[in-house]
Amino acid sequence: MNTVTAMLLTIIGGSYNKDANCQIALTILRLMHDPAHLNLSYVAKASLTSSSSVNKFCRQLGFGNFAEMKALIMSGLRVREEQIAYRSRLFDEKEVLARLNTLSSAPFDPARFRESAMDLVQAMAASQEIVLMGAAYPLALSMNLQEDLNTFGKVAYGHPLSLSVHYDDIGQDCLVILLSMTGRLYEFSKKEFDGLCRHCHHIYIVSGFQGYPHYESIHGILPLPLNDDREDGNQMFVEVFYYLKYLYYMHYVRRM
Structure with missing residues (x-):
């Protein structure tokens, strides 16, 4: 069963144009750990839309109304926190x-x-918000990392790429x-890559x-031990996301 967080991340990560539904999903994601402001009128105002549109968004996801969605967000966060604590x-x-070496x-x-991983985790902890960008499959493999970072209270979501790197809404x-x-994100879109690094x-x-x-x-590169494009690289991304998540948890969540 998907959590509400996963549903919101799926909407955001599949939106090439940041439409009203994407804005509502982003707003809710940013307010999940702020129950006082996670209410219908505030979400509507922050999303530049109406309360009726927010309720319509909730119904499209299978909830009766916004209040029902909020209740499931709160209970889902508690369950996810317990699950992460056990897995840690x-x-x-x-x-x-050892698996990465294999x-x-x-x-x-x-x-x-x-x-390098600790440097990245420190940057993640210091950031206000995290945006992951990449080809569709590696980005999809990061869903578990995204969901758990949001459970930790760190806003993180995927930014889908079309035929080139676009960044104006970041x-x-x-x-x-x-x-x-393999670096194709840079090699095939050098002009857009330059724009991203300047923006x-x-x-x-x-x-x-x-x-x-x-x-x-x-600020840094986390080096993957790869010298060509192979299916094993996708498995490596899974291990890297797992590693980053638990370094973050061990250093910035569990000790709180």
Whole structure:
């Protein structure tokens, strides 16, 4: 069964044009940990729409009204928090690094990978909002990471790409995480990539390609041990997202 968070992320991540439904979903996502403002009138105002449109949005997702959706958001967050706490006890960093090594098609340095991953996790913790960008499949594989970051109280969502990199509707101070197995996101859209790096102030890249140009906005690269385009790379993204999620949880959630 999907959580309300997952449903909202699916709407946002599938919206090439930020229409009214996408804006409502984003607003609710941003207010999930602020129950005092998570009400019908406030969501409508923040989404630049009407209360009737927000209720219509809720009915389209199978809820009777906004109040029913809110109740399920609150209960869903509690259940998800308990689930994450249980799974965190099963997390074994050495096992994840070993699986990454097995999937590698290029030399893998666990110490360097861990240092880069911690740098990215620190950037995630310091950010107001996280936007993940990349090809459709790696972005879809990040859904679990997105959902759990929102459970932790960190707004995160996917930004779908069409035929090239577009970024005008991304806030300049968001942390943008670019997902690109072999660097095609840069190599086939260099003009748009340049525009993104000039528009956004905080960018981190997760990629097997290391030949990106220098920009002040690119704060680091989490290197994937890949030297070609292969199906194993998709499995590697899953392991990387798992690793990042639990580093974040261990350092910024569990100790709170």
